[in-house]
Amino acid sequence: MAEKNIEYFKSPEEKTKLEAAREFIWNPRTRQFCGRTGSSWAKITIFYIIYYACLVAFWTVMLMVFYVTVDYHQPKWKLDSGRIGNSPGVGFRPLPPEENVDSTLIWFRHGSSNQWEYWVDSLNEFLGEYQGGQQHGEHLTTCTFEETRKPDEVCHFNLDKINNNCSYSRKFGYDVGRPCVLIKINRIYNWKPEPYDNKSLPDSMPENLKKKYDPRYVYITCEGENPADKENIGPISYYPSQGIPNYYFPFTNQPGYLSPFVFVHFRDPTSGVLMNIECKAWAANIKHDRKERLGSVHFELLVD
Structure with missing residues (x-):
């Protein structure tokens, strides 16, 4: 009887990792x-x-x-139809250093230690555009309430009208512990301030502003948020004035447009005390909402 061919299972050869890698390649x-x-x-x-x-x-x-x-000169959705809405926010300068980007604290030690230099240099850098080429050219005009500017023109913002206390030559007051803080209204395309009716000014408006309110201006006010802050903040002055003339608006992406602003001069803040300060812009179509950062800005001030 012939032997049947018997096949036996042959286990695979064991390979090293190097051999397996070579065979895979x-x-x-x-x-x-x-x-x-x-x-x-x-x-x-x-x-x-x-x-x-x-x-x-x-x-x-x-x-x-x-x-x-896409229109390169104007947004497709504007004001109420846009994401930003029709109530502008408010900004302040100088901002804290980049490493403290989430902070809103302006803190410095005045005097000969020169620990105030960052804030002075930061403000001066921001004002560079107002002193340079954008404040010259055919697009620039001197605006008044009596004359209407052309749509492509921008109003000249004259730094010479600002009190010398808030100038680079006087270190914006930081070297003597009497700092100036710049307050501006954030840009919204085609936004124009609407005046209040003099007979129905908001109850939250400061009384001294109600007495001098002029519908041709957007006003800026700054005050301490708490009773202790109001007591320690000291007297305040506004330069070139407390109100921004409404002929600076609207912003329509004109070449060379620079946002108008108000310098808030803290003339005698209490040293060594942290103060919470809120600045507001006032117009009938500006809403005040601290949580949504509408119509106001918060910062802290500490002068040592």
């Missing part, structure tokens, strides 16, 4: 490179070329459609 037995044959690599390469070509073509068309619909 090139397997001479199956003629595979990195686990794929040449035809498999060709098919997957052609697939991804077609896939990414279609992806690039799709996004190119979408970008072309997007740029066709």
Whole structure:
């Protein structure tokens, strides 16, 4: 009786990690490179070329459609229809250093130690545009309440009208512990202030402002948030005036436009005391909401 061929199970050869890696890169037995044959690599390469070509073509068309619909000079959605809304925020300068970007504290030690230099340099840098080329040219005009400027013109903001106490030559008052803080209204395209009716001024408006209110201005007020803050903040002056003339508005992306501002001069703040200060802008179409940062700005002041 002939012997039947008996096949025995043969365990796979044990390979080292190096041998396994070499075989994965090139397997001479199956003629595979990195686990794929040449035809498999060709098919997957052609697939991804077609896939990414279609992806690039799709996004190119979408970008072309997007740029066709975009106006480079004005936003598509304005005021109430836009995300920003029609009530501007308020900003202050100088801002704390970048490493304290989330802070709103203006802290310095006045006197000969020169620990106030950062705040002076920061303010002077911000004012550089007001002193440079943007304040010259055909687009610039001297505005008055009696004359209407052209849509493409911008009103000249004259730094010479600002009291010398809030000037670089006097270190904006930081060296003597009587600092000046710049308050400005944030830009919203095509926003124009609406005046209050003199007979219905808001109850929250300070009494001294109610007495001198002029509907041709947007007014700025700063005061301590708490009774202790109000006591320690000391007397305040505003330069060039407490009100911003409404002929500086609206902002319509005119070349060379610079935001008008008010310098708030803290003439005798109490040293060594942290003061919480809130500054507000006043117009009938400015809402005051501290949580949403509308119509007002908060910062702390500490003079040592």
